[in-house]
Amino acid sequence: MRIIIEKDAAAAAKRCAELIVEQIQKKPNSVLGLATGGTPVACYQVLIEMYREKTVSFAGCKSFNLDEYVGLAGDHPQSYRHFMQKNLFDHIDIDPAATHVPNGLAKDYEAYGEVYEQQIADAGGIDLQLLGIGSDGHIAFNEPGSSLGSRTRLKTLMPETVQDNARFFDSIDEVPRLAVTMGVGTILESRQCLLMATGAHKADAIAGAIEGPVTCQNTASALQLHRDAVYVLDEAAAQGLTRQAYYRSSEEMHRKVLAEGV
16 A cells, blocks of 8 residues: 655645545546545545646546445435536536446346446556545445445435535435446456545544454445555544654655666
8 A cells, every 4th residue: 555644634635635636647548437425525625627728638538436325316415426527527628428327226236236237347447536535435336245346336325424414405304325337346446446435523433444454344445455545635634553664764755766767
């Protein structure tokens, strides 16, 4: 794992965006896995600015989002499709037909999960998967107890997740209790996983994911098994890590090697 610790949330968002742009510059037809929630918004704002500055083009890219609420149409203001349009897609040059968000109105979610998995496979697999992390360590909507080999499927949300997401709705009663989500196994097949976390409220989850055991009770911990997992954290989110000095020195050496071509 590569652990990048930045001073604050703004610096973490900038670094995360730079890594995504590096991937696209290396492979203009990259397949991107994208995330929703409060944390990625700042990263998307930086990506939009970099696009406007002509640093990057998304014209050749495809994207697949992690999840969607069950029961919400794509034009619902709290749907994740609407979130992506508002916070990223409407402001860059990605082909709308190349953007994929799970269908929250599917009739048969077992069959639909297989369809979504096949769409990812047909696109050549995900090159870079952006992730957030829940306060209980979940990635996508793979709540504690989810199989670490799980695939795209229907998932019941934990009460804590419903409470966390209530801030986006007029009342907690409006928060959907079900979601369709990529599985942990699906996520682990991405060529690179890029997890961004900011804020002290994520510190326990991050400590468990990075330095704790691999366990279905913290599904982000499965990234310990990934060949190319990168964490971008601010100091608040990293405060529970016991080996911060090593992570910082390791990242400094990593950047030096890249700069000097050693």
